[in-house]
Amino acid sequence: MIKVRDLYKSFDGNKVLKGVNFSIETGEAVAIIGKSGSGKSVLLKHINGLLKPDSGEIWVDNKLVNTLSFRKLQNIRAKMGMVFQAGALFDSLTVGENIGLALRRLTKLRENEVLERVQSSLIDVDLQGTENLMPAELSGGMKKRVGIARAIAIKPDFLLYDEPTTGLDPVMTDIINRLIVKFQKINSITSIIVTHEMRTVFDVSNRIIMLHNGKVQFDGTSEEIKNCNDLAVRQFITGDSSLVC
Numbered sequence: 126m127i128k129v130r131d132l133y134k135s136f137d138g139n140k141v142l143k144g145v146n147f148s149i150e151t152g153e154a155v156a157i158i159g160k161s162g163s164g165k166s167v168l169l170k171h172i173n174g175l176l177k178p179d180s181g182e183i184w185v186d187n188k189l190v191n192t193l194s195f196r197k198l199q200n201i202r203a204k205m206g207m208v209f210q211a212g213a214l215f216d217s218l219t220v221g222e223n224i225g226l227a228l229r230r231l232t233k234l235r236e237n238e239v240l241e242r243v244q245s246s247l248i249d250v251d252l253q254g255t256e257n258l259m260p261a262e263l264s265g266g267m268k269k270r271v272g273i274a275r276a277i278a279i280k281p282d283f284l285l286y287d288e289p290t291t292g293l294d295p296v297m298t299d300i301i302n303r304l305i306v307k308f309q310k311i312n313s314i315t316s317i318i319v320t321h322e323m324r325t326v327f328d329v330s331n332r333i334i335m336l337h338n339g340k341v342q343f344d345g346t347s348e349e350i351k352n353c354n355d356l357a358v359r360q361f362i363t364g365d366s367s368l369v370c
């Protein structure tokens with residue numbers, strides 16, 4: 126369960142989140158959409174405790190994330206896989222070392238178990254045998270998949286994806302979308318997928334939350350958003366800039 130209550134966050138007078146509220150049940154997959162700069166990444170960083178709110182509450186598994194000590198926060202992060210926007214791989218480490226790093230930091234696995242988990246995670250994203258490659262040798266789509274392998278390697282209860290398909294071609298987008306659905310279905314992981322690509326939204330989730338002007342402008346199903354008459358929502362999903370909002 127993830128619950129966000131009255132979340133406010135500003136940066137030097139730039140009011141980014143102005144009272145955000147929603148709850149996500151265990152096993153749900155929810156897409157968070159909104160224009161570039163609407164605060165989607167800032168919101169995700171509050172859920173995994175990287176940012177602290179000006180006011181409000183973030184609950185994960187009945188724990189108030191924004192007040193936890195560093196050690197207790199690490200316990201939550203050990204259950205939370207993050208797939209970052211730009212892949213966020215360390216360029217000087219191999220694929221295997223990149224995945225192993227998360228496992229060594231967040232789990233108590235023995236060295237041979239770490240190596241096994243690295244291999245099985247790469248198999249899960251169809252990149253078996255790539256552990257010794259360097260990130261510079263990978264295509265954009267492969268980097269995203271290594272980022273996903275690193276996130277699932279810890280066997281998380283929660284998966285947070287930040288723009289997992291941005292900048293990818295349609296074929297690679299489809300591959301990533303299928304992976305997101307696969308992990309969701311097999312392990313009933315609670316997932317949040319931040320994206321501004323409507324194709325990814327409809328492929329991976331049945332519930333959509335839209336951020337607009339610092340608040341939740343829409344929270345409902347794919348069917349409901351298709352029939353929603355709110356101008357900001359319509360403008361976003363049709364990409365029509367002539368609609369006023």
Ligand SMILES: Nc1ncnc2c1ncn2[C@@H]1O[C@H](COP(=O)(O)OP(=O)(O)O)[C@@H](O)[C@H]1O
Binds near residue numbers: 136141
């Ligand atoms: N660490 C930060 N310091 C100052 N401003 C920030 C920081 N992180 C995000 N912002 C600002 O917050 C706003 C929302 O950013 P972000 O959450 O990245 O948007 P997006 O919806 O595109 O992910 C932007 O105006 C951005 O410049």
Ligand SMILES: [Mg+2]
Binds near residue numbers: 165167288
């Ligand atoms: Mg972002």
